[in-house]
Amino acid sequence: MRNRKNLNIRIVRELVISEFKLRYQNSYLGYFWTLIKPMLLFGVIYLVFSVFMKSPVENYPVYLLLGILIWNFFAEATLIGMNTFMTKRDLVTKIYFSRATLIVASAFSSLITLLLNLVIFSVFMAISGIMPGAEALIFVIYLVELFLVATGVTFILAAMYIHFHDLQHIWEILLQIGFWLTPIIYPVTIVPSEYHRYIFLNPLARIIEYSRDIFIRHHVPSLYLNLILALMTIVIFCAGYAIFKTQEHKIAEKI
Amino acid sequence: MISASKDNMEGHNLAISAADISKAFIVPHERRDTLKEGFINLFRKRTYEHFRALDCVSFQLRPGEFLGIVGRNGSGKSTLLKILAGIYRADSGKLDIRGEIAPFLELGVGFQQELSARENIYLNGTLLGLTRKEIKARFDSIVDFAGVRNFIDLKIKNFSSGMRARLAFAIAKEADADIYLFDEIMAVGDEDFQQKCLNVFREWKDNGKTVVFVSHTPNLVEEFCNRAILLDGGKVVFDGTPGETITEYHRLIK
Numbered sequence: 100m101r102n103r104k105n106l107n108i109r110i111v112r113e114l115v116i117s118e119f120k121l122r123y124q125n126s127y128l129g130y131f132w133t134l135i136k137p138m139l140l141f142g143v144i145y146l147v148f149s150v151f152m153k154s155p156v157e158n159y160p161v162y163l164l165l166g167i168l169i170w171n172f173f174a175e176a177t178l179i180g181m182n183t184f185m186t187k188r189d190l191v192t193k194i195y196f197s198r199a200t201l202i203v204a205s206a207f208s209s210l211i212t213l214l215l216n217l218v219i220f221s222v223f224m225a226i227s228g229i230m231p232g233a234e235a236l237i238f239v240i241y242l243v244e245l246f247l248v249a250t251g252v253t254f255i256l257a258a259m260y261i262h263f264h265d266l267q268h269i270w271e272i273l274l275q276i277g278f279w280l281t282p283i284i285y286p287v288t289i290v291p292s293e294y295h296r297y298i299f300l301n302p303l304a305r306i307i308e309y310s311r312d313i314f315i316r317h318h319v320p321s322l323y324l325n326l327i328l329a330l331m332t333i334v335i336f337c338a339g340y341a342i343f344k345t346q347e348h349k350i351a352e353k354i
Numbered sequence: 355m356i357s358a359s360k361d362n363m364e365g366h367n368l369a370i371s372a373a374d375i376s377k378a379f380i381v382p383h384e385r386r387d388t389l390k391e392g393f394i395n396l397f398r399k400r401t402y403e404h405f406r407a408l409d410c411v412s413f414q415l416r417p418g419e420f421l422g423i424v425g426r427n428g429s430g431k432s433t434l435l436k437i438l439a440g441i442y443r444a445d446s447g448k449l450d451i452r453g454e455i456a457p458f459l460e461l462g463v464g465f466q467q468e469l470s471a472r473e474n475i476y477l478n479g480t481l482l483g484l485t486r487k488e489i490k491a492r493f494d495s496i497v498d499f500a501g502v503r504n505f506i507d508l509k510i511k512n513f514s515s516g517m518r519a520r521l522a523f524a525i526a527k528e529a530d531a532d533i534y535l536f537d538e539i540m541a542v543g544d545e546d547f548q549q550k551c552l553n554v555f556r557e558w559k560d561n562g563k564t565v566v567f568v569s570h571t572p573n574l575v576e577e578f579c580n581r582a583i584l585l586d587g588g589k590v591v592f593d594g595t596p597g598e599t600i601t602e603y604h605r606l607i608k
Contacts, residue, residue: 189463263392
């Protein structure tokens with residue numbers, strides 16, 4: 100009798116391990132390539148907004164880099180994740196196993212990249228002379244929430260992608276719009292306060308702002324705000340999974 | 355033990371019982387699988403064709419039977435295997451499977467070219483349902499059966515197609531299923547490999563394992579199977595001994 104216990108967890112683990120090896124072990128530049136994109140973006144924006152436009156934000160490099168790294172994770176995870184049934188087409192059409200494992204594994208692979216990038220971030224913090232306090236530990240919760248939001252959104256996108264193969268282009272455009280509508284390069288204070296409620300409908304805006312609170316401003320967001328973010332995360336993840344489940348059995352036929 | 359005796363009492367001593375399995379694919383006359391095309395053609399009426407890949411397919415299989423499925427291209431052979439494996443969902447019909455069914459149709463699916471044979475054994479073995487511990491315990495027998503001991507840390511991309519097939523089969527035979535599904539498994543591999551497969555199949559037969567086997571090669575069906583069905587246009591048009599079924603198949607393609 101085959102051991103079915105934790106089969107999905109074991110599959111996710113093996114998929115993540117092999118993805119990691121493929122990405123980093125076989126090319127010395129593997130990590131460099133995943134780092135160069137957010138760092139270039141960071142460099143250009145820093146030049147324009149800090150050197151040319153004299154941004155009033157304190158500790159702007161750290162502030163900006165944290166926002167870019169979090170956003171970059173979300174963008175990469177969703178874009179790569181929604182495409183995963185295409186890249187793993189062989190597996191999907193010739194072996195039966197839970198298709199959700201492919202989405203979750205893809206999200207974990209992106210998370211590993213984020214964790215490596217956060218090492219660079221801590222170097223930046225040290226250079227800027229910011230010492231994180233005990234409150235920085237809350238960041239672990241934000242990382243989990245970020246992961247669940249990205250995975251939930253990927254579930255929805257992947258379910259739609261099997262029907263609309265140009266969804267990737269549309270999502271890329273939406274991500275670009277999202278980049279500017281999220282307080283990544285500008286402080287949320289420059290937005291008129293009557294728009295704040297709309298800005299913070301976006302869980303990423305909350306994750307980025309709250310992370311800056313704990314790292315840079317040494318201030319813990321209120322329990323109320325944290326509960327709202329947690330609720331948003333749960334709703335997005337569960338809705339995404341539920342939508343995905345309705346389409347899961349069609350994936351092998353449609354891909 | 356209890357469930358086994360209950361099965362016998364109810365007369366369900368079958369490995370696979372398929373009744374009236376149907377599967378249609380909706381094929382639009384023009385493809386519209388992008389949003390752009392969807393918008394542009396929003397008000398134009400879309401015409402579809404229902405392609406009946408399987409049309410009320412019924413068959414029963416007892417444990418230990420080796421069933422060959424023959425038929426022309428597009429007769430529904432692979433669709434049937436995919437439904438048995440769970441990859442496709444049938445539109446209608448009743449499918450009862452007793453025992454563990456192997457979740458794969460082809461060997462070496464998901465082999466990563468850039469990873470070593472060792473790493474691929476763990477990845478592939480996990481996809482086939484084995485735990486890391488089980489793979490570790492069977493690692494030596496996999497490597498020896500495949501005869502790749504000296505190349506175990508070589509990337510799979512450097513393997514010959516024969517070596518790859520042997521390795522894939524060596525992992526698959528450890529998958530601990532009661533029912534195996536194979537789609538054109540012998541297409542690759544030399545005579546030595548085919549002989550090895552034959553030996554494994556004989557062992558399975560003795561142990562009461564069930565195999566469903568799709569092949570275009572009549573010889574292999576005659577050699578491996580004790581029964582064969584002929585599919586045409588999604589229907590079972592003949593069910594009998596491999597010899598009879600192949601004669602029927604040859605009559606059909608003439």
